[in-house]
Amino acid sequence: MKIHIxxxxxxxxxxxxxxxxxxxxxxxxxxxxxxxxxKDVELxxxxxxxxxxxxxxxxxxxxxxxxxxxxxxxxxxxSIALADAIKILEIPxxxxxxxxxxxxxxxxxxxxxxxxxxxxxxxxxLQSYALAIQSFI
Ligand code: DQA
Numbered sequence: 001m002k003i004h005i006x007x008x009x010x011x012x013x014x015x016x017x018x019x020x021x022x023x024x025x026x027x028x029x030x031x032x033x034x035x036x037x038x039k040d041v042e043l044x045x046x047x048x049x050x051x052x053x054x055x056x057x058x059x060x061x062x063x064x065x066x067x068x069x070x071x072x073x074x075x076x077x078x079s080i081a082l083a084d085a086i087k088i089l090e091i092p093x094x095x096x097x098x099x100x101x102x103x104x105x106x107x108x109x110x111x112x113x114x115x116x117x118x119x120x121x122x123x124x125x126l127q128s129y130a131l132a133i134q135s136f137i
Contacts, residue, residue, distance in 0.1 A: 002065040003133055005031075005045035006057055008073035012047050014098075014126075022098050023125055030126045038133055051075055051082065058085040068093045069132040076101070076111045083112040094132040097122035 007027060010017055015026035027047065035043055044065070046057050054075065061068065070093055075082050086093050093116065100123025101108040114120050119135060121128045 001040070001067075001136065002042040002044070003067050003069060003136055004061045004065040005043065005129065006054060006061070006068060006070045006072075007045065007047040008054055008071060008075045009049040011071060011073050012049065025126060027126075030129070034129060034133065037130060038137075041133060041137070043133070051079055055081055055085045058082070058089070062089050062091055065091065067091055067136045069096055069129060070094070070113065070117075071096045071098070071129075072113050076113050077107055078112070080112055083116055086113060086116040092118040092136070094118055094135055095120045095122075096128040096132045098125055098128055099123060 011027060014022055015024055031043070031045055048054050048057065054072070058068070068089070068091065072079065072082055076095070076097070095111065095113045095117040101111070102122065111120065121131045124131060
């Protein structure tokens with residue numbers, strides 16, 4: 001099984017960015033942990049700070065993988081274009097968030113991605129990604 005993780009803006013700064021909310025681990029280090037944890041799953045990941053690049057990545061990866069785990073970061077709350085790209089897909093998409101978006105500012109409580117996702121996992125720190133991968137197995 002192939003699962004592709006797509007991370008949106010500012011998630012390249014994990015480990016440095018607001019560590020009290022997002023933790024002290026970089027995604028690169030956490031990705032190694034995920035590979036160790038899910039030895040039977042072929043994992044890959046892509047990160048971009050650019051909306052259009054994320055959309056192209058969704059289009060391009062959709063034919064090569066069995067599922068997508070996406071943390072669209074702030075674009076979750078703003079991007080109809082990303083939501084539309086996900087709507088096209090025939091493979092399942094699980095939306096993840098490191099923080100609990102429902103326990104934060106009002107503007108984080110709405111997701112344009114969620115209606116087109118199989119499910120949403122939010123608030124378990126980086127472990128949200130592991131729970132999302134687990135949901136595909
Ligand atoms: C986030 C939550 C978003 O509101 C925020 O803009 C992010 C990260 C999370 O993983 O908790 O960049 O998606």
